[in-house]
Amino acid sequence: MVGGGSFEFEGLQTIGIVCLVCMFLKLMHLLGLINFTDEDSSESDLELSAVRHQPEGLDQLQAQTKFTKKELQSLYRGFKNECPSGLVDEETFKMIYSQFFPQGDATTYAHFLFNAFDIDRTGSIRFEDFVIGLSVLLRGSVHEKLKWAFNLYDINKDGYITKEEMLAIMKSIYDMMGNYTYPSVREDTPFEHVEKFFQKMDRNQDGVVTIDEFMETCQKDENIMSSMQLFENVI
Amino acid sequence: MAAGVAAWLPFARAAAIGWMPVASAPMPLAPREKRRTQDGFIIINVSGTKFQTWRSTLERYPDTLLGSTEKDFFFNEEINEYFFDRDPDIFRHILNFYRTGKLHYPRHECISAYDEELSFFGIIPEIIGDCCYEEYKDRRRENAERIQDDADDENNKEGVMPDMTLRQSMWRAFENPHTSTLALVFYYVTGFFIAVSVIANVVETVPCRASPGMIKDLPCGDRYALAFFCLDTACVMIFTVEYLLRLIAAPSRYRFVRSVMSIIDVVAIMPYYIGLVMTDNEDVSGAFVTLRVFRVFRIFKFSRHSQGLRILGYTLKSCASELGFLLFSLTMAIIIFATVMFYAEKNSTASKFTSIPAAFWYTIVTMTTLGYGDMVPKTIVGKIVGSVCSLSGVLVIALPVPVIVSNFSRIYHQNQRADKRRAQKASKEAGQAFLSKTNLSFEKEHHHLLHCLEKTTNHEFVDEETYEKNCMEVSSVNPPGSRCSSISSQHGLTSTCCSRRNKKTFRLPNSNMSGSHAGSLQELSTIQIRERPLISNSRSSLNAKMEDTVQRNSEHPYVTSAIISIQTPPVTSPEGNNTSDSPDYSQRNIVKVSAL
Numbered sequence: 001m002v003g004g005g006s007f008e009f010e011g012l013q014t015i016g017i018v019c020l021v022c023m024f025l026k027l028m029h030l031l032g033l034i035n036f037t038d039e040d041s042s043e044s045d046l047e048l049s050a051v052r053h054q055p056e057g058l059d060q061l062q063a064q065t066k067f068t069k070k071e072l073q074s075l076y077r078g079f080k081n082e083c084p085s086g087l088v089d090e091e092t093f094k095m096i097y098s099q100f101f102p103q104g105d106a107t108t109y110a111h112f113l114f115n116a117f118d119i120d121r122t123g124s125i126r127f128e129d130f131v132i133g134l135s136v137l138l139r140g141s142v143h144e145k146l147k148w149a150f151n152l153y154d155i156n157k158d159g160y161i162t163k164e165e166m167l168a169i170m171k172s173i174y175d176m177m178g179n180y181t182y183p184s185v186r187e188d189t190p191f192e193h194v195e196k197f198f199q200k201m202d203r204n205q206d207g208v209v210t211i212d213e214f215m216e217t218c219q220k221d222e223n224i225m226s227s228m229q230l231f232e233n234v235i
Numbered sequence: 236m237a238a239g240v241a242a243w244l245p246f247a248r249a250a251a252i253g254w255m256p257v258a259s260a261p262m263p264l265a266p267r268e269k270r271r272t273q274d275g276f277i278i279i280n281v282s283g284t285k286f287q288t289w290r291s292t293l294e295r296y297p298d299t300l301l302g303s304t305e306k307d308f309f310f311n312e313e314i315n316e317y318f319f320d321r322d323p324d325i326f327r328h329i330l331n332f333y334r335t336g337k338l339h340y341p342r343h344e345c346i347s348a349y350d351e352e353l354s355f356f357g358i359i360p361e362i363i364g365d366c367c368y369e370e371y372k373d374r375r376r377e378n379a380e381r382i383q384d385d386a387d388d389e390n391n392k393e394g395v396m397p398d399m400t401l402r403q404s405m406w407r408a409f410e411n412p413h414t415s416t417l418a419l420v421f422y423y424v425t426g427f428f429i430a431v432s433v434i435a436n437v438v439e440t441v442p443c444r445a446s447p448g449m450i451k452d453l454p455c456g457d458r459y460a461l462a463f464f465c466l467d468t469a470c471v472m473i474f475t476v477e478y479l480l481r482l483i484a485a486p487s488r489y490r491f492v493r494s495v496m497s498i499i500d501v502v503a504i505m506p507y508y509i510g511l512v513m514t515d516n517e518d519v520s521g522a523f524v525t526l527r528v529f530r531v532f533r534i535f536k537f538s539r540h541s542q543g544l545r546i547l548g549y550t551l552k553s554c555a556s557e558l559g560f561l562l563f564s565l566t567m568a569i570i571i572f573a574t575v576m577f578y579a580e581k582n583s584t585a586s587k588f589t590s591i592p593a594a595f596w597y598t599i600v601t602m603t604t605l606g607y608g609d610m611v612p613k614t615i616v617g618k619i620v621g622s623v624c625s626l627s628g629v630l631v632i633a634l635p636v637p638v639i640v641s642n643f644s645r646i647y648h649q650n651q652r653a654d655k656r657r658a659q660k661a662s663k664e665a666g667q668a669f670l671s672k673t674n675l676s677f678e679k680e681h682h683h684l685l686h687c688l689e690k691t692t693n694h695e696f697v698d699e700e701t702y703e704k705n706c707m708e709v710s711s712v713n714p715p716g717s718r719c720s721s722i723s724s725q726h727g728l729t730s731t732c733c734s735r736r737n738k739k740t741f742r743l744p745n746s747n748m749s750g751s752h753a754g755s756l757q758e759l760s761t762i763q764i765r766e767r768p769l770i771s772n773s774r775s776s777l778n779a780k781m782e783d784t785v786q787r788n789s790e791h792p793y794v795t796s797a798i799i800s801i802q803t804p805p806v807t808s809p810e811g812n813n814t815s816d817s818p819d820y821s822q823r824n825i826v827k828v829s830a831l
Binding site for chain 1: 243244245246247248249250251252253254255256257258259260261262264274578579615616619620623
């Protein structure tokens with residue numbers, strides 16, 4: 001009994017002393033007299049967001065695109081207003097694009113779109129990429145536009161559109177619709193749509209669509225050709 | 236959608252080409268886009284300061300003044316600019332809103348000036364950005380409180396309205412004892428009796444010298460039982476009468492019964508009645524004694540008499556969360572320390588720490604640094620724990636106290652501000668009367684107009700007294716009666732007619748008149764103040780001041796304040812005042828008259 005009692009006593013004493021020592025150390029740390037962590041806490045404060053990009057000169061851009069100087073100026077003003085650093089990263093891009101489709105989820109499609117614009121795969125869209133892409137879409141020939149669309153669908157940029165790639169694109173487009181549609185989007189609606197697409201496009205039925213097949217089929221389809229001219233006057 | 240994002244819409248539309256090849260149906264036609272002219276500059280001249288921006292920047296918000304064709308009204312062909320005679324400093328923020336899509340509120344600007352500019356340019360204040368929204372809301376709340384205080388003051392200062400029922404006048408007498416002498420007397424009498432009752436309760440328990448024939452000292456309450464009983468009865472009767480009168484006079488009896496003060500009243504007088512009703516039953520006499528404890532709640536009735544007490548109560552109520560946190564953290568600390576203490580002292584001989592709840596008492600006494608010494612640790616560990624306990628106790632209690640103090644200070648200063656403003660009002664109104672002397676030509680033209688009105692309607696303006704007299708004679712007819720009420724309500728207000736008009740607009744809806752009737756009536760009533768002010772006898776010293784100034788420039792017997800008369804109606808009608816429509820309308824009427 002006595003032995004047990006003294007153990008208890010010693011145990012408590014030990015705990016008390018340990019607690020006291022810990023608190024003392026903590027107090028010292030609080031007062032700044034001791035430093036436990038490494039001395040790198042100060043460096044994180046100096047991390048500037050030094051990422052900034054200036055576009056090429058106006059003349060060069062004018063040579064590369066089909067926009068006039070005034071159009072380029074107004075485009076850049078809007079671009080710079082929204083992204084003062086001169087670069088659009090994927091997150092910002094997704095956010096901006098999602099604002100136009102509030103009822104659905106536009107992030108997946110925005111991801112594909114981002115990759116289509118970010119030609120050199122830097123991970124961010126600069127003004128040049130932006131304006132070159134827009135130039136193709138708004139002022140390019142139908143051939144160029146179709147090529148751009150093919151590039152969008154071809155996710156891995158290997159020159160072939162597979163069914164999986166198309167399915168991914170289709171799903172992302174249907175995602176943008178959201179839940180409240182009439183008639184409702186069923187589980188297999190994207191799949192059926194992809195099947196229809198492949199039936200139309202895939203001439204030699206090899207399960208992939210090459211750029212030539214794509215061009216050929218589109219040029220024969222009146223609806224597609226007329227819809228390509230739809231957004232001529234956007235800028 | 237933010238303005239910046241709207242700039243990306245063309246991009247989003249262009250990117251829609253990506254859907255074309257997979258489309259299942261033909262696309263709809265593009266919307267007809269008008270031939271977009273090249274974006275041009277637009278120059279806005281605000282009181283001489285020129286601002287320049289693109290037209291498309293302004294067109295981002297088409298339902299504001301600058302974004303719509305409304306700005307064409309301000310276009311000046313001579314200088315080929317849009318000219319606004321407004322404050323350029325505030326306009327800067329408004330223009331920034333168009334540019335960035337975010338509206339900011341500058342701290343150094345006056346809130347009402349800012350609100351006015353916003354309403355002029357058709358921008359709703361709710362879109363102020365998060366960075367400035369809190370500040371804006373705080374300032375607006377303060378302003379609304381100030382306006383509310385002023386309105387309350389006006390309500391309080393006005394004299395008795397003859398058409399107030401007895402009930403209403405009684406309620407007003409109860410709520411504001413300073414309005415009439417009878418109310419003041421009642422107020423002091425009840426205060427006296429509260430004090431008497433509380434002192435009697437206290438003295439009752441003091442031991443008095445034993446009556447001859449008894450050995451022990453008796454408490455005074457038992458010795459002079461009859462006297463104390465009579466005193467108690469008298470006090471309770473007065474309190475009962477007061478409570479019943481308040482109940483009768485209350486505008487909403489249900490709300491009154493639920494209010495804190497009435498509950499305190501009831502609790503204060505209940506023990507007496509329960510004691511009367513109960514017989515000398517031994518079983519319940521214990522409970523009866525307990526009930527007597529509630530008599531001490533009478534002391535809370537003093538809070539009607541003391542504003543400081545009310546502020547304290549209000550502070551505690553508003554700091555409820557801080558107090559709750561204090562209580563919670565104390566409880567946590569008490570439990571922890573009591574437990575450790577108990578186990579530390581468990582083995583010491585003859586330890587007083589018999590259980591953890593017993594250790595609670597020690598912990599509480601130690602943490603609040605009382606240290607009675609009835610329970611003392613004997614072991615070393617116990618002593619260490621005890622010292623840590625007392626050190627931490629000071630800290631835990633000291634933490635929420637500044638929050639409570641700052642709350643109290645804020646509310647207290649608010650009240651002080653109200654009192655200060657009341658005191659300043661006198662000097663302010665004197666200053667305004669002084670100001671009004673300056674714009675003489677305006678006054679001349681104004682009064683010529685009123686003269687014309689007199690001639691037109693073939694009526695004359697009379698001063699207040701005679702009109703009231705006429706009113707009383709015709710008191711049976713309703714509309715003149717209501718007219719009287721609105722007129723007499725102006726008595727004791729500021730001397731300037733136009734500012735009186737402003738105040739009047741708040742009261743007109745009470746008199747239940749139609750809008751047009753109100754308009755014409757206002758002019759009559761306001762004018763009569765101005766005519767022959769020498770004759771009117773005024774209660775307030777302010778009017779006397781006006782008379783003095785008026786006598787000085789006798790050729791201009793009318794005292795107006797030009798500055799106030801052109802005041803635009805208050806933009807932010809405070810706190811859902813749904814009578815604000817008619818005041819705005821009638822105020823605009825007035826503005827047209829005086830603006831010439």
